[in-house]
Amino acid sequence: MNKQQFMQAMEVHLRPMDPLERAELLADYEQHFEMGLREGRPEEEIARELGHPIEIAKEALGDRYDAQTPGSDPFYAPTFEEMRPQQRGNRAARNFFTAIGLFFLNIMLAIPLGLTLWSVWLTIASLSLLVFAPVAAVVDFLYLDHFEYSEMFVSIGVFGIGILFALATKSIFKTFKLITLQYLRWNQKTMKGDA
Numbered sequence: 001m002n003k004q005q006f007m008q009a010m011e012v013h014l015r016p017m018d019p020l021e022r023a024e025l026l027a028d029y030e031q032h033f034e035m036g037l038r039e040g041r042p043e044e045e046i047a048r049e050l051g052h053p054i055e056i057a058k059e060a061l062g063d064r065y066d067a068q069t070p071g072s073d074p075f076y077a078p079t080f081e082e083m084r085p086q087q088r089g090n091r092a093a094r095n096f097f098t099a100i101g102l103f104f105l106n107i108m109l110a111i112p113l114g115l116t117l118w119s120v121w122l123t124i125a126s127l128s129l130l131v132f133a134p135v136a137a138v139v140d141f142l143y144l145d146h147f148e149y150s151e152m153f154v155s156i157g158v159f160g161i162g163i164l165f166a167l168a169t170k171s172i173f174k175t176f177k178l179i180t181l182q183y184l185r186w187n188q189k190t191m192k193g194d195a
Contacts, residue, residue: 003033003043006053013057025060095191102187110183117176125169130162 001009010029014022029050036046050056137155141147 001044001047003047006033006043006047006050009053010056013053014060016061029056091193094193098190098193102190106187114180114183117179121169121172121176124165124172128162128166128169130158131166133158133162 007026007030010026011022014025017025032050033043033046036049037043133155137151140151
């Protein structure tokens with residue numbers, strides 16, 4: 001068996017191996033041939049010393065070599081892509097259990113916590129309605145004919161507090177919105193297996 005025949009047989013029998021791993025192993029055997037040829041030895045002698053490609057593949061692949069279909073051609077070796085559906089089954093199981101975990105995490109923790117956060121925001125947003133205190137003082141004066149200086153100063157103070165709550169409402173809304181969107185993206189990444 002010359003170098004070309006040896007390398008082609010190795011390529012065929014190492015098909016179940018990851019392409020990068022296979023390329024690295026084939027490069028090693030290519031290097032053996034180059035070194036032997038530099039020493040002046042014939043290709044056939046180098047191939048005999050290295051061993052038979054089937055035996056080398058069995059040793060390199062281990063259990064993966066035995067994963068061939070029973071009764072098939074003894075020179076058949078499944079490709080790396082043919083071996084992958086087994087991993088997809090594991091991925092489906094992983095996705096199933098991930099979905100169950102996320103469901104319970106969301107039901108038990110994320111949804112109640114999220115509702116609490118948004119309730120706090122709603123409370124602060126409703127306190128920003130204090131900006132209408134001067135309007136209430138004017139209505140009190142116009143319809144009830146009741147006017148006190150202290151009521152006017154209190155309504156101006158409450159108006160200022162209402163403005164502060166309105167500003168806080170805006171910044172808290174942005175923060176809670178960002179947190180909520182990041183959590184939803186994390187859920188998506190976790191389901192895809194990217195997290």
